[in-house]
Amino acid sequence: MTTLMFVLFLPALLHIFIVMGMKNLVVVSLNNVPYDMWVFPGIIFLFSLSSMFTIIYRDMFGFRVYNQSFNLLTLAPKSKFHLIIAILVSSIIESIIYAFLAMIVLSFFIESPVDFSFYFIIPIFTTLFLLLIGNIVITLSILTERVSSFIYFIIIFFIFMILGTGIIFELDFFPIGISNILKHNPISMPLIGLRNLLFTKNLDLKFVTIPLAVSIIWIFLNTALIKKKLKQ
Amino acid sequence: MEASITLKKVGKLINDKTILAGLTFGIEKGSLVAIIGDNEAGKSMLLRVISCLEYQEYGQVFINGLDSKKRRIEILPKISYVSHELDLDPWLTLEENIQFAGMLYDIDTETINTRLTQYARELHLTRYLKKLVKNISPGIIRKGIIIRSLIHDPEILIMDDPTAFMDAESYRQTWDMLLRMKGEKTILYVSQSLKEVEDAHDRILVLEDGKISLDGSLDKLLGGTFEFHQFQIEFENLPDDLFQKLSKLPKVKNASKIGQSIHFYGRERGVFFDVLKNAVSATMKDISVKKLGLQDLMDAKYAKDGIH
Numbered sequence: 001m002t003t004l005m006f007v008l009f010l011p012a013l014l015h016i017f018i019v020m021g022m023k024n025l026v027v028v029s030l031n032n033v034p035y036d037m038w039v040f041p042g043i044i045f046l047f048s049l050s051s052m053f054t055i056i057y058r059d060m061f062g063f064r065v066y067n068q069s070f071n072l073l074t075l076a077p078k079s080k081f082h083l084i085i086a087i088l089v090s091s092i093i094e095s096i097i098y099a100f101l102a103m104i105v106l107s108f109f110i111e112s113p114v115d116f117s118f119y120f121i122i123p124i125f126t127t128l129f130l131l132l133i134g135n136i137v138i139t140l141s142i143l144t145e146r147v148s149s150f151i152y153f154i155i156i157f158f159i160f161m162i163l164g165t166g167i168i169f170e171l172d173f174f175p176i177g178i179s180n181i182l183k184h185n186p187i188s189m190p191l192i193g194l195r196n197l198l199f200t201k202n203l204d205l206k207f208v209t210i211p212l213a214v215s216i217i218w219i220f221l222n223t224a225l226i227k228k229k230l231k232q
Numbered sequence: 233m234e235a236s237i238t239l240k241k242v243g244k245l246i247n248d249k250t251i252l253a254g255l256t257f258g259i260e261k262g263s264l265v266a267i268i269g270d271n272e273a274g275k276s277m278l279l280r281v282i283s284c285l286e287y288q289e290y291g292q293v294f295i296n297g298l299d300s301k302k303r304r305i306e307i308l309p310k311i312s313y314v315s316h317e318l319d320l321d322p323w324l325t326l327e328e329n330i331q332f333a334g335m336l337y338d339i340d341t342e343t344i345n346t347r348l349t350q351y352a353r354e355l356h357l358t359r360y361l362k363k364l365v366k367n368i369s370p371g372i373i374r375k376g377i378i379i380r381s382l383i384h385d386p387e388i389l390i391m392d393d394p395t396a397f398m399d400a401e402s403y404r405q406t407w408d409m410l411l412r413m414k415g416e417k418t419i420l421y422v423s424q425s426l427k428e429v430e431d432a433h434d435r436i437l438v439l440e441d442g443k444i445s446l447d448g449s450l451d452k453l454l455g456g457t458f459e460f461h462q463f464q465i466e467f468e469n470l471p472d473d474l475f476q477k478l479s480k481l482p483k484v485k486n487a488s489k490i491g492q493s494i495h496f497y498g499r500e501r502g503v504f505f506d507v508l509k510n511a512v513s514a515t516m517k518d519i520s521v522k523k524l525g526l527q528d529l530m531d532a533k534y535a536k537d538g539i540h
Contacts, residue, residue: 067317069329071285072380076336077308231286232304 003098010050011102014043015109018168030170033199037112041122041194042167044106048099048126049161052133053154055091061141061150074230081223088134088219092127099126118198125194132187132211135218142225166191186214235294236261236388236418237282242291244277244442251277253442254291259435261387262415266429267422268530269439275422276316276392278439282420283313283390295388309337312386316393318373322366326357326376329365330383337384344383351379354409355402370397378406389413391421395428407432426526438530446529454524460485462528463504465511466493466518474514478507492517497524 019036029038063070073083100123107114136157144150162168165188171179182188193207237259244252251274259265267275280286282293284300284307293300295307320329327348334344352358355375360368365376374397381389394410395403410419411432423429429436430450438446438453446453467474470492478494479487483503487496498504504521 063321067315067319069319069321069332071313071315071319072333072336075283075285075308075311075313077305078336079305232284 006051007098007101008105011043011047011105012109014046015106018043019110022168026169029199030172031199034112036110037114038195038199039168040106040110040114040118041125041198042191044099044103044122044126045129045191046162046167047102048095048130049133049158051095051098052091052130053137053158055094056087056134056137056141057150059091060087060138061144064141065145065147074232079223080226080230080232081219084138084219084222084226087138088131091134092130095130096123096127099123115198121197122194125190125197128208128211128215129187129190131215132190132218135215135222136187138222139218139225142222142229161187164188166195186211234261235259236263236296237420238294238297239282240292240294242281242288242293244274244281244286245289246277251442252281252288255442255444256291257437257444257447259418259420261418263434264411264414264419264432265421265435265437266433267420267437267439268424268426268429268526273439274442275439279313279390279392279420279422283311284308285313309384310386311388311390312381312384314377314381314389314391314394316396318370318377318397320365320373320376320380323364325362325364326368326373327361330376330380333380334383339384347383347385348379351382351409355379355405371399371402374398375402375406378409386417388418388420391419393423394421395423395425403428426530430526436526450526453526453529460497460499460524461501461504462495462497462522462524463507464493464495464518464520464522465507465516466491467511468492468515468517470494470514474511478510481506481510 019039022039023035026035028034031038060070062068063073074080076083078086100119103114103119103122137154140150140153144153164182165171165185166182171182171188171192173179174182183192189207189211193204196202196204196207235258239255239257242252242255243250255278267278269275277286281288282295282300284293284295284304287301296310298307300307320326321332324332330348331341331344334341334347348361349358352361355378357372357375357379360372360376365373368376374395378391378394381391389410395406398406407428413419414434433450435447435449436453437444470489472489475487475489475494478484479496481503483498483500483506485497485499487494489495494507496503496507501521504519
């Protein structure tokens, strides 16, 4: 029931409070794309981001801090690398399912027709984005001991994500120096690459390869961190 | 007999505090070994180290001859660890929790379900299997955790207080099952209940400040440490001079006067008759003779100072 509410109402809420207000302020993007269409992938990213936080909190941080099943996971005859991959893959699959449903819900709200290709391309880039986000949340789950600290960091990270990664307004609105830094942040790259592909039909591989490379390195980092934390 | 678990000079430090200090011992395959000791003696840490949940700072642990640090992945399917905590996922049913554990060990669904059904029947847990763990009482969850630990058919069971939270019936069912497995599986457990340890052991390890202070069967430990009996005689009136006279008898040890009673220890039951012979002038109300047990062994005064 909670999941259903989350999938149905959160996209609607995001649409009402972000799109309906902002589209009167920003009618079209710098590339002349209607704002509601331009922000559509960003809303999906924001939605999948919130589901990813929740899932990893439930399956890793919660297990660890409340001593639920975490010993069992670490005592299974699997390497820590496998453990990290398993948590990432299962949480990404769950998030992508929610994101897909959210896309369907959101498509009823926006005025411009959503191209059929969006339903294939957005989940692929969302997966790339979630691979990075998942690693960040796993690192946080390993390093923090208290729920309050976890929530504190998540709030800060959420604010940064909303305002600093081009989810609801373009990074070009920032002063040029800051804009350049934010555009080259691996977390912003999947969304920039996705919008380029959707709205200009231009696929720049650097927006895919850099986040992917950072994610892979981060998986190894998380593997080392969890080994150190568990003293195993 | 073949060793199932071998420790060689195993030491564990936490923040420069020694938790385990150079432990060396072996545990035979199929044996039932209990570990007892005071709080902070290092019992739980010893189990965590043997079960590969934490690595030792120095020394080596071998499971079936395999080094636990170097060949961890090979060792893990052979062992199973039951934590002191109720560590099931509260948002899954008892059955789902156990099935999930089986899947982690790549056990096929049919085998998982067969074992689950068999153990659940044995522990009278069948009617709780479909319930969410958050709605089940701790004693029942504990039985579920024991089934979860058996689902991959480990050779070695390592259990931290296996019957904690259990009522008398669950306690009996659990030990009936574990004692049936003795011989096929090596069972190593920690318990705070000395009665439980007295009833279920081939060997007892007494841990004190991270070291093994005593090691052997209950009879061996009591025999080796002090083969004493405890006596108590209650008089209608026990004058001081009579107490002094009785306490100075040659074989009477550690005599004390509590109210109108004399308590003392003696190596043989014959001491009792000597005392009776010397106390015949006074009127006696009650007498008791008790062979010392694990509780007496663990009693700090006697465990550390002995009987003089």
